[in-house]
Amino acid sequence: MRLENKVVVITGAASGFGRAAALLFAREGASVVVADILDKPLAKGFEDDLEHGTADLITAQGGRAVFVRCDVTRRADTDGAVAAAVEHFGRLDVMFNNAGIYRGGKLMDAFTEDDLDACFDVNVKGTFFGTQSAVTQFRRQEVDPVTGQRGVIVNLVSTAGLQGHPMQSVYNISKGAQANLTRCAAIEYGAEGIRVNGICPTYAKTALTRDLYEDMAFMRSFADSVPLRRWGETADVAQLALYLASDESSYVHGDLVRIDGGETLCRYSV
Numbered sequence: 269m270r271l272e273n274k275v276v277v278i279t280g281a282a283s284g285f286g287r288a289a290a291l292l293f294a295r296e297g298a299s300v301v302v303a304d305i306l307d308k309p310l311a312k313g314f315e316d317d318l319e320h321g322t323a324d325l326i327t328a329q330g331g332r333a334v335f336v337r338c339d340v341t342r343r344a345d346t347d348g349a350v351a352a353a354v355e356h357f358g359r360l361d362v363m364f365n366n367a368g369i370y371r372g373g374k375l376m377d378a379f380t381e382d383d384l385d386a387c388f389d390v391n392v393k394g395t396f397f398g399t400q401s402a403v404t405q406f407r408r409q410e411v412d413p414v415t416g417q418r419g420v421i422v423n424l425v426s427t428a429g430l431q432g433h434p435m436q437s438v439y440n441i442s443k444g445a446q447a448n449l450t451r452c453a454a455i456e457y458g459a460e461g462i463r464v465n466g467i468c469p470t471y472a473k474t475a476l477t478r479d480l481y482e483d484m485a486f487m488r489s490f491a492d493s494v495p496l497r498r499w500g501e502t503a504d505v506a507q508l509a510l511y512l513a514s515d516e517s518s519y520v521h522g523d524l525v526r527i528d529g530g531e532t533l534c535r536y537s538v
Contacts, residue, residue: 270514272297275357277349279340279398280367283309284474285424287322288502289364289509294331296510299357302326303338303349304367310475314502332357340367340394346401359409362513363402365395366424370476372436379438387442395423395446399453403462411461415518418461422512423450424505425466427528447524454522463521465512470528472500495530 276293280286282304290300300323307321317325326333336352338345353360369390371383399421406419428440429447450466457464471477471490481487481499491498508527511517526532 269297270510270516271362274298274361274513275301275353275359276362276364276513277301277303277353277360277398277402278364278366279303279338279346279349279394280424281322282306283313283315284476285469285472285502285505285509286364286366287315288506289366290322290333291325292503292506292510293362293513294326294329294333296514298362298513299332299353300326300334301349301353301356302333302335303340303346303352304335305337305339307335307337312478313475314473314478338367340365340398341389343397343400346394346397347404349398350401350405354405360402360405360419362420362422363398364422364424364509364513365398366422366509367394367398368424368426368476370436371438372480374435376437384438384441387438388445391439391442392445392449395449399423399449399464403453403457406462407460415515416461417463417515417518419463420513421453421462421464422509423464423466424509425450425468425524427468427470427526427532429466430468430524430526430532450524451522458521463518465517465520465522466524467505467508467512468524468526468528469500469505470494470531472502472505474502493531493535494528495533498529500527500529 281302323333323335429443454464
């Protein structure tokens with residue numbers, strides 16, 4: 269019960285990292301607002317159950333959850349997700365800005381303006397608006413006398429925010445901006461008792477990377493190039509998100525935590 273009595277909003281929680289985190293957070297005692305444009309998982313995902321929404325699974329298991337339709341590119345929608353947390357559960361303790369979009373497979377000159385806009389609208393503006401909405405609510409709440417905190421923000425960034433990669437420039441550019449957004453928010457809001465951190469996974473098995481995973485040559489070459497010799501799992505990221513959301517990480521602030529099997533250390537070869 270590491271999140272007992274905590275209230276969490278998770279954007280993009282219908283699928284992938286967000287769904288895995290929502291289910292884990294609920295098992296650890298949190299009340300969860302599942303905020304997404306969809307109420308069921310993406311068809312290309314790796315979820316076992318594609319028929320039931322995340323909130324429905326949580327409530328069926330005895331947890332507390334509510335689904336809110338949320339387009340993170342609209343500030344009114346991120347405000348609405350936070351308002352739902354307050355309305356249903358009384359407060360907000362954790363904002364997990366998880367929603368994201370991927371564009372890749374082209375050289376920089378081949379990407380369109382629409383590709384660039386899609387990555388910036390969801391990955392950057394979505395995190396920016398989610399942070400604004402959370403900070404507004406956190407300021408209405410008293411500081412926890414034990415932790416000295418008003419709330420926690422966790423951003424799903426990527427190793428693409430820490431380094432360059434070929435054939436996905438628009439994605440990397442947006443993730444670089446999201447990484448600096450995380451740093452800036454940590455600097456600005458730490459003194460107000462608001463902790464901010466980012467998670468930086470490498471390739472993991474989600475709907476966004478399904479095509480890459482099913483390209484057997486790419487799947488194997490990437491796994492072989494990472495020191496731990498495998499792709500990431502949604503559970504790996506969910507466990508790290510749980511730690512950053514919990515009071516156990518009360519002095520972790522402004523960090524961009526890699527969870528990449530060693531990818532950013534080197535690309536391994538024998």
